[in-house]
Amino acid sequence: MRIVIAGAGSIGCFCGGLLALGGHDVTLLGRAPLLARIGAHGLRLSDYGGLDLHLGADRLTLATDPACLAQAELVIVTVKTPATAEMASAIATHAPASAPVLSWQNGLENTRQLRARLPGRDIRAGMVPFNVVPLGEATWHRASSGDIVIAAGPGGLGAALTVPGLPVAESLRIEAVQWGKLVINLNNALNALSGLxxxxxxxxxxxxxxxxxxxxxxxxxxxxxxIPVAATTPLPAWTTPHILRLPNTLFTRIAARMLTVDPSARSSMAYDLEAGRMTEIASLQGEIIRLGRAHDVATPICSRVAALIDAATHDGAGPPRLTVAQIAPPG
Structure with a gap:
């Protein structure tokens, strides 16, 4: 397929590179400085399991002009939440109405925005469970495990997108899967605040x-x-808090069977704070806070964490390296 990755960042470059190596015609739509580095060095992909692949720049189309969307048979949106509205406008202007649009983004707000701004199109939510971090000039490293899940629909997209190193499954319960990922992703902010x-x-x-x-x-x-919640690990979602509270020896034994995490991995929100970018806190803790208000359920921890992330973003000094005692709300 002719695939346009709409937002060539960490997830977009890593997944786009594997899709290109798997035989798809991939265009990376992104910002000029990043694409210039890929043009000069090619794309190197690595992961926690020893993956080490290099893709020459000639195997990709690099584009800063959203007019490249006109050639898409499939659009995969990988921009951060604050850029979704702008990307939706570009898709509306340039992409064929017949091209499905997949959201490989955090939270649920992005798919809502895409559907609202692109009526009548095949818009499908997706869940990317793994963490990707930038290393070097044009190297992206997958630092945790898991397989991508997209909403079930016509065309067999899951099977078509499955390539070596990148399994893609389809689900009839994609919103429950997304909520399960959102609950896990609430730690993005804690990790960013910790500096660990x-x-x-x-x-x-x-x-x-x-x-x-x-x-x-x-x-x-x-x-x-x-709201139903589907686990993104082998155990039910409600068990995860209990597992996290276990003593270190028991936790380590159980966690090793559920998730692989590279020793260097940090959350994408930590990188956002380092780079002075807007974070996705409104699409993570913000979702829980809004729902809590609507259903009269207190959310003191999410509210405190969101306020600290907003303060760190405004300060612009990077991750503040707070302790647990500094984050936990009184009481």
Whole structure:
């Protein structure tokens, strides 16, 4: 397929590179400085399991002009939430109405925006479970495990997009899957505030207890709203807070069977704070806070974390390296 990756960042470059290596005709639509580095060095992809692949720039089409969307048979949107409205306008202007649009973005707000701005088109939510971090000039490293899931629909897109190193499954319960990922992704903000790697954070039981308390708060909100949640790990979603609270020895044994995390991995929100970019806090903690208000369920932890991320974003000094005691709300 002729695929346009609408937003060549970490997820877009990593997935786009694997799709190109798998035989698809891939265009990376992104910003000039990043594309210039790919043009000069090609694209190198690595991961926690030893993957190490190089893709020459001649195997990709690099574009800064959204007019490239006119050639798309499939559009995969990978921009951050603040840029979704602008990308939707570009798709509306340039992309063929027959081209499905997949959202490989965090949260649920992005798919809502795309559907509202692109009526009548095949818009499908997706869930990307793994973390990708930039390394070097044009290297992207997959730092955690998991397979992509997209909404079920016509055309067999899951099977068509499945290439070596990138399985893509389809689900009839994609919103429940997205909510499950959102609950896990609430830790993005905690990790960004901590200044730690994910492995360091998970090794500290005090951090895990705060992670668990935030997840339990979110799950209580979702129960009150009668929103189903599908786990993104082998165990049911409601068990995850209990597992996080376990002593280190037990937690390490169970977690090793559920998730692989590279020692260098940090959340994408940590990189956003370092780069002075807007974060996706409104699409993560913000979703839980809004639902909590609507259903009269208190969300003190999510509210505190969101306020701290907003303050760090405004300050512009990068991750503030706070302790658990500095983050946990009184009481």
């Amino acid at each position: 790697t994910l492995v360091q954070q998970l090794a500290d039981r005090s951090w895990r207890r705060l992670m668990a308390a935030q997840m339990a708060e979110a799950l209580a909100v979702l129960r009150a709203a009668e």
